[in-house]
Amino acid sequence: xxxxxxxxxxxxxxxxxxxxxxxxxxxxxxxxxxxxxxxxxxxxxxxxxxxxxxxxxxxxxxxxxxxxxxxxxxxxxxxxxxxxxxxxxxxxxxxxxxxxxxxxxxxxxxxxxxxxxxxxxxxxxxxxxxxxxxxxxxxxxxxxxxxxxxxxxxxxxxxxxxxxxxxxxxxxxxxxxxxxxxxxxxxxxxxxxxxxxxxxxxxxxxxxxxxxxxxxxxxxxxxxxxxxxxxxxxxxxxxxxxxxxxxxxxxxxxxxxxxxxxxxxxxxxxxxxxxxxxxxxxxxxxxxxxxxxxxxxxxxxxxxxxxxxxxxxxxxxxxxxxxxxxxxxxxxxxxxxxxxxxxxxxxxxxxxxxxxxx
Amino acid sequence: xxxxxxxxxxxxxxxxxxxxxxxxxxxxxxxxxxxxxxxxxxxxxxxxxxxxxxxxxxxxxxxxxxxxxxxxxxxxxxxxxxxxxxxxxxxxxxxxxxxxxxxxxxxxxxxxxxxxxxxxxxxxxxxxxxxxxxxxxxxxxxxxxxxxxxxxxxxxxxxxxxxxxxxxxxxxxxxxxxxxxxxxxxxxxxxxxxxxxxxxxxxxxxxxxxxxxxxxxxxxxxxxxxxxxxxxxxxxxxxxxxxxxxxxxxxxxxxxxxxxxxxxxxxxxxxxxxxxxxxxxxxxxxxxxxxxxxxxxxxxxxxxxxxxxxxxxxxx
Numbered sequence: 143x144x145x146x147x148x149x150x151x152x153x154x155x156x157x158x159x160x161x162x163x164x165x166x167x168x169x170x171x172x173x174x175x176x177x178x179x180x181x182x183x184x185x186x187x188x189x190x191x192x193x194x195x196x197x198x199x200x201x202x203x204x205x206x207x208x209x210x211x212x213x214x215x216x217x218x219x220x221x222x223x224x225x226x227x228x229x230x231x232x233x234x235x236x237x238x239x240x241x242x243x244x245x246x247x248x249x250x251x252x253x254x255x256x257x258x259x260x261x262x263x264x265x266x267x268x269x270x271x272x273x274x275x276x277x278x279x280x281x282x283x284x285x286x287x288x289x290x291x292x293x294x295x296x297x298x299x300x301x302x303x304x305x306x307x308x309x310x311x312x313x314x315x316x317x318x319x320x321x322x323x324x325x326x327x328x329x330x331x332x333x334x335x336x337x338x339x340x341x342x343x344x345x346x347x348x349x350x351x352x353x354x355x356x357x358x359x360x361x362x363x364x365x366x367x368x369x370x371x372x373x374x375x376x377x378x379x380x381x382x383x384x385x386x387x388x389x390x391x392x393x394x395x396x397x398x399x400x401x402x403x404x405x406x407x408x409x410x411x412x413x414x415x416x417x418x419x420x421x422x423x424x425x426x427x428x429x430x431x432x433x434x435x436x437x438x439x440x441x442x443x444x445x446x447x448x449x450x451x452x453x454x455x456x457x458x459x460x461x462x463x464x465x466x467x468x469x470x471x472x473x474x475x476x477x478x479x480x481x482x483x484x485x486x487x488x489x490x491x492x493x494x495x496x497x498x499x500x
Numbered sequence: 501x502x503x504x505x506x507x508x509x510x511x512x513x514x515x516x517x518x519x520x521x522x523x524x525x526x527x528x529x530x531x532x533x534x535x536x537x538x539x540x541x542x543x544x545x546x547x548x549x550x551x552x553x554x555x556x557x558x559x560x561x562x563x564x565x566x567x568x569x570x571x572x573x574x575x576x577x578x579x580x581x582x583x584x585x586x587x588x589x590x591x592x593x594x595x596x597x598x599x600x601x602x603x604x605x606x607x608x609x610x611x612x613x614x615x616x617x618x619x620x621x622x623x624x625x626x627x628x629x630x631x632x633x634x635x636x637x638x639x640x641x642x643x644x645x646x647x648x649x650x651x652x653x654x655x656x657x658x659x660x661x662x663x664x665x666x667x668x669x670x671x672x673x674x675x676x677x678x679x680x681x682x683x684x685x686x687x688x689x690x691x692x693x694x695x696x697x698x699x700x701x702x703x704x705x706x707x708x709x710x711x712x713x714x715x716x717x718x719x720x721x722x723x724x725x726x727x728x729x730x731x732x733x734x735x736x737x738x739x740x741x742x743x744x745x746x747x748x749x750x751x752x753x754x755x756x757x758x759x760x761x762x763x764x765x766x767x768x769x770x771x772x773x774x775x776x777x778x779x780x781x782x783x784x785x786x787x788x789x790x791x792x793x794x795x796x797x798x799x800x801x802x803x804x805x806x807x808x809x810x811x812x813x814x815x816x
Contacts, residue, residue: 199613201620277798283612284557288748289797292790295745299790303783417741421620428617456632463624470618471603474611 146353149436150346157342161335173338174329175450176443180341181403182423183442184348187435188395189423191352194433195361196388197368198279199287201420202294203396208301208415209270210263210397211404215313216306217259218405222252243317256319260401267397268390275389279382291417298415312411319405327405337406344402345439348395352435364388368433418459425466431475527657529774535663535732536746537770538670542725543747544754544762545674546718552694552757553714556615560599560623561722562744563630568592568723569735570630573639581644585727589720596719600712623741630737640734641727648731666728673724674763677717690714694757742786749793755803764805 164172189203222240225231234240239258242250254262278289301307308314318328325340326333355361366374367381375381404410413419426445430437445462448454454461543565550558572588579587603618604610610618643650644665651658681687692700693710701707726735733739750769754761769789776788796803 199616278794281797281801284616285752285797285801287613287616288557288752289794292745292793292797296787296790296794299784299787303781303787418624421624424617425621457628459624460628463621463628466617466621467603467625470614470621471607474614 150350154346161338173334175447177338177341178450179443179446180345181399182446183345183439184399185396186423186426186438186442187348187352188392190427190435190438192388192392193427195356195364196385198385200290201287202290203423204415204419205294205297206267206393206396207400208297209267210400211410211414212301212307213263213266214259214401215316215404215410217254218256218317219313219315263401264394264397268394271390271393275386279385279389294417294420301415302412310412312409314409316404316408327402329406329408422462425462429465429469530771531659531663533771533774534767535666537767538667539725539729540746540750540769541763541766542670542721543743544750544766545759546722547747547751548757548759548762549714549718553711559619560626561747562740563623563626564592564719564722565726565743566735566740567595568726569730570634572727573641576641588727589723592723593716593720596715597712600715605708627737634737638734638736641730643731662731669728673721746789749789752796753803755805761805
């Protein structure tokens, strides 16, 4: 029982060590990429829950990420000043969720408050995930993969084809998100360390939530669905309901990641919705060992960081493609699979058992 | 992987406005729909050949089309067009065979999810390699006969000669394939493998070789489609995936594994898509065909021509 929280504390310690290293080596700028990595990791652990534990592949999670990011970017940048007189706007204004801020030219803009935008974004994503999750999760294998891929492409096409969402340029000039007094999610270097800890703090909170979920009744039900869906059904597990709930949970995490990263980067572009992103997330979950949250988290930390720092150069996508193939050909259970440890243990156990026999 | 939309012949709308009578409008759209539908059908048949032989969906199918178009453009600088196309088909065929031997042949009973991920990885690798080989520029073969502005008058309907080539060559390819599967020994062996692999093996058929052959055949027909369509749609390193999605939609629409139904389904999707411009902005065109895909998957996964009972017995 303790052990699972101990891992979280060790991980938190590791993050502090990383921050201290960047501080003492004078390379604090690395924290920017590490913060972005944290938000991608938020999506990836949710996806890991869906693919690894519930056994449902999704090639459309970049779509949920983009839905969250775009809705919050649109609502926090869309200027309501021209519509000020309208009844509905003044009603909204009375609730206090509108904020005015100065624009570049000394005038003022009236936008929705980031908290309100964030809530709307996540609730919309949850609604969409519920609506499409029902029919999509009835599908299996190739059909499931193609349906989720199709969903991702539809989001991408809509985003890139809609003028209001900035078409190919995306939305820029998204304001910072003051999460709590004194904690602002924005890219300015003054908040760099604070943002680093905020983002990873959220990841750790999400990890704690998911770890608890895995060790609960629901988690065991999910792994039985992964093992044999029909058998799980026969045992009285509401398989469809659990699959749908996991799908919605992972979509909500993806959406939250999209909202926060959009505020952090100050904008979002259509490439965030591209299918390559979805494939990349699946690649990271696969290399982490599918049903292994910690594996996925560590691989996300490593690969996203390397990719964001530009270590892969023009071979960025090719690297993830190659990873997918190599892992699936030679180690379909992933690199950091739990079994590796238990295999070694069993090897030793057998040795001792044989000795006892002798 | 940017999902660039397929480029549509820009002079078709111009033709429409120039000769804009309502009925002619209608027929022009039908012709455009049939042209694209033919290509979708050929890609769908490529999916079906591999699906029948192995039970897997090759997510890299669109890349065969792209490789075919790209190599044909490169070869066309050195040799006459027919030879360039033939060599391009040959090269893609070999690529398909090599891919099967390297990445698929030696896997023992791979799970569906594993095969999906491997073929997706392959499609990314092929696309990235093509980007490094050919660059990001858009290429096209010359029109087989005539130029981009010449047209054939069919009772008031103007069609580009390339449309005739696309439909004609694709039709010949489909008929030849049908002949191959029905009357030649090799074709029958392949069909035996797809019907029951173990029984085929007992009859002395080398099932492994049949799978390799199916990849080669599928790559070849994809490459041929890529060659004939490249003067109209152009070809680029990332033009494979959108075509693969359309092809898959058509394969599902007709019922997976049923190549003749794919032809009909291809026409339906092509025409629907070309009429969708009337109601929706062209930017959403790709979204429409994918919405159709989702609707079919949700409502009738056995396809409009398939039977639900049969599909329930299949493994997806």
